[in-house]
Amino acid sequence: MLLEELDSIAQKITISRKEICVRCCMASGCMSSRSAEIKDAMQHAVTSKNLGDRVEVRRVGCMGFCGQGPMVSVEPDGLLYEHVTVENAPSIIDALDGGTAQAELGDAKQPFFSRQLMVVRANNGRIDPESIEGYIEANGYRTLHQVLHEMQPAHVIEAIVKSGLRGRGGAGYPTGLKWGTVAKSAGAHKFVICNGDEGDPGAYMDRSVLESDPHRVIEGMAIAGYAVGADQAFIYVRAEYPLAVSRLQTAIRQARQHGLLGTGVFESPFNFNVEVRIGAGAFVCGEETALMASIEGNRGQPHPRPPFPAERGLWGFPTLINNVETFANVVPILEHGPDWYASLGTEKSKGTKVFSLTGKIRNSGLIEVPMGITIREIVEEMGGGAPGNAKVKAIQTGGPSGGCIPAEHFDTPVDYESLVGLGSIMGSGGLVVMDEHTNMVDVARFYMQFCMEESCGKCIPCRAGTVQMYELLTKIVERRGAQKDLEQLEELCDLVKHTSLCGLGQTAPNPVLSTLRYFRNEYLELLNKEVQEFGSSGVQEQET
Ligand SMILES: Cc1cc2nc3c(=O)[nH]c(=O)nc-3n(C[C@H](O)[C@H](O)[C@H](O)COP(=O)(O)O)c2cc1C
Ligand code: SF4
Numbered sequence: 001m002l003l004e005e006l007d008s009i010a011q012k013i014t015i016s017r018k019e020i021c022v023r024c025c026m027a028s029g030c031m032s033s034r035s036a037e038i039k040d041a042m043q044h045a046v047t048s049k050n051l052g053d054r055v056e057v058r059r060v061g062c063m064g065f066c067g068q069g070p071m072v073s074v075e076p077d078g079l080l081y082e083h084v085t086v087e088n089a090p091s092i093i094d095a096l097d098g099g100t101a102q103a104e105l106g107d108a109k110q111p112f113f114s115r116q117l118m119v120v121r122a123n124n125g126r127i128d129p130e131s132i133e134g135y136i137e138a139n140g141y142r143t144l145h146q147v148l149h150e151m152q153p154a155h156v157i158e159a160i161v162k163s164g165l166r167g168r169g170g171a172g173y174p175t176g177l178k179w180g181t182v183a184k185s186a187g188a189h190k191f192v193i194c195n196g197d198e199g200d201p202g203a204y205m206d207r208s209v210l211e212s213d214p215h216r217v218i219e220g221m222a223i224a225g226y227a228v229g230a231d232q233a234f235i236y237v238r239a240e241y242p243l244a245v246s247r248l249q250t251a252i253r254q255a256r257q258h259g260l261l262g263t264g265v266f267e268s269p270f271n272f273n274v275e276v277r278i279g280a281g282a283f284v285c286g287e288e289t290a291l292m293a294s295i296e297g298n299r300g301q302p303h304p305r306p307p308f309p310a311e312r313g314l315w316g317f318p319t320l321i322n323n324v325e326t327f328a329n330v331v332p333i334l335e336h337g338p339d340w341y342a343s344l345g346t347e348k349s350k351g352t353k354v355f356s357l358t359g360k361i362r363n364s365g366l367i368e369v370p371m372g373i374t375i376r377e378i379v380e381e382m383g384g385g386a387p388g389n390a391k392v393k394a395i396q397t398g399g400p401s402g403g404c405i406p407a408e409h410f411d412t413p414v415d416y417e418s419l420v421g422l423g424s425i426m427g428s429g430g431l432v433v434m435d436e437h438t439n440m441v442d443v444a445r446f447y448m449q450f451c452m453e454e455s456c457g458k459c460i461p462c463r464a465g466t467v468q469m470y471e472l473l474t475k476i477v478e479r480r481g482a483q484k485d486l487e488q489l490e491e492l493c494d495l496v497k498h499t500s501l502c503g504l505g506q507t508a509p510n511p512v513l514s515t516l517r518y519f520r521n522e523y524l525e526l527l528n529k530e531v532q533e534f535g536s537s538g539v540q541e542q543e544t
């Protein structure tokens with residue numbers, strides 16, 4: 001493939017475009033509410049009204065407002081329709097012809113979009129994720145061409161360092177620094193891995209990016225491969241994401257057919273292959289050393305670091321491992337320049353972050369916001385607060401490794417350091433809202449149950465400690481706990497945090513610690529006072 005061919009593909013598809021484009025979300029959320037049939041119903045209406053010359057009905061990826069799905073948008077008018085059904089879908093086409101459409105999105109819901117800044121999700125909900133031509137029309141693969149023909153690998157790494165991009169998989173490690181380490185590590189082979197395991201309950205940002213714009217991730221990975229000197233890459237995706245897997249496979253096949261992957265990419269000396277590896281859905285397999293063990297065909301269990309993957313990773317070779325969203329940031333950084341990217345966000349947290357906003361919230365779905373936006377702006381303005389006029393009590397960030405932040409801290413800006421300061425973490429982007437009716441001890445127990453079930457069992461503190469912490473939390477939730485159970489719970493949190501082998505165990509106590517920090521009264525209210533008085537371990541014992 002040469003640049004001229006890229007131009008010709010883009011031109012051809014642009015010329016074939018119609019005056020009006022009706023976009024139908026065909027990502028997992030809307031597809032589970034029959035959006036494939038909705039698209040067919042609209043296409044049928046276009047044909048029967050003889051509008052085929054003016055109107056294109058296009059399959060697109062996630063528009064973000066998943067709680068209101070199935071979603072349909074109409075361009076160039078910028079109309080949005082919510083809760084579209086197979087029955088009312090033809091009215092959207094009628095409206096193009098002077099009729100009245102049902103299901104238009106109300107003004108009250110507009111703030112969900114108005115504070116967003118689309119960098120990672122710029123193509124989502126706009127292009128057909130199964131069409132490489134659509135991606136090329138949206139400037140796709142031009143950055144890879146420019147990088148291969150105009151930049152040295154070291155300059156690419158310099159640009160990523162300058163942008164300030166930090167890993168979006170949870171820990172926020174500086175991406176450019178990691179790329180530099182892999183580039184410097186000696187090895188006969190080097191690998192790139194895209195971590196699409198995404199196991200946090202309620203989080204689906206990476207699934208949405210993979211389902212909506214798979215070429216963007218592949219292009220980012222190829223640029224990373226060139227920068228660090230790797231020629232083989234894997235995208236690790238869980239089996240619960242079949243649509244993401246199939247769209248990735250389609251995208252890889254198309255890129256190979258066009259000479260954008262394989263031997264001599266863009267007729268340069270750079271060779272790069274990408275394969276999908278499907279995980280079985282174990283949360284621990286998102287941890288980088290467990291993930292690599294799983295790709296190697298071994299049991300998905302973590303091992304101690306060092307050595308870090310950047311020095312000795314897959315099959316002992318230097319390996320670059322980054323999250324889906326991290327790779328999806330690479331093309332815009334190089335396309336618009338690292339200075340532009342570094343101008344977004346805060347001093348230490350640059351760019352945007354994609355979050356899945358779920359729980360007790362009116363407007364739920366995926367949002368992409370500049371770093372530094374406050375929690376209050378997200379929850380109250382974009383999310384519209386809790387349904388039924390209930391008061392929002394807290395927000396959980398960072399999944400099972402994160403913590404619960406109470407409403408009095410909602411003016412805190414969303415950035416890596418501020419969230420850690422509050423006892424939580426940015427994590428990969430799950431935001432779960434809790435209202436005044438939520439019992440916070442029960443929330444802590446939910447996350448502990450998750451960690452207990454997902455613990456791989458390799459080390460004792462995590463294997464036994466999560467079970468014991470879960471049992472103590474259950475005792476407290478069921479009003480059978482005494483003061484000494486609370487003390488034991490706190491001791492265990494400390495022990496498991498400091499002695500577990502990997503991040504799963506090390507962070508499993510966080511939801512307990514943060515709820516103890518901000519909602520201790522809820523624990524105390526649940527303690528059984530009689531049990532305390534008699535110094536007994538439970539009601540049952542005391543009664544006998
Ligand atoms: C238990 C556990 C689960 C993890 N799950 C994921 C995951 O699903 N996706 C992800 O990108 N990183 C996950 N991570 C973090 C990875 O180990 C690794 O830091 C990350 O993929 C690096 O990419 P980044 O620098 O782009 O964030 C997990 C870590 C732990 C400890
Ligand atoms: S901390 Fe838990 S998940 Fe991690 S290695 Fe130990 S037992 Fe396995």
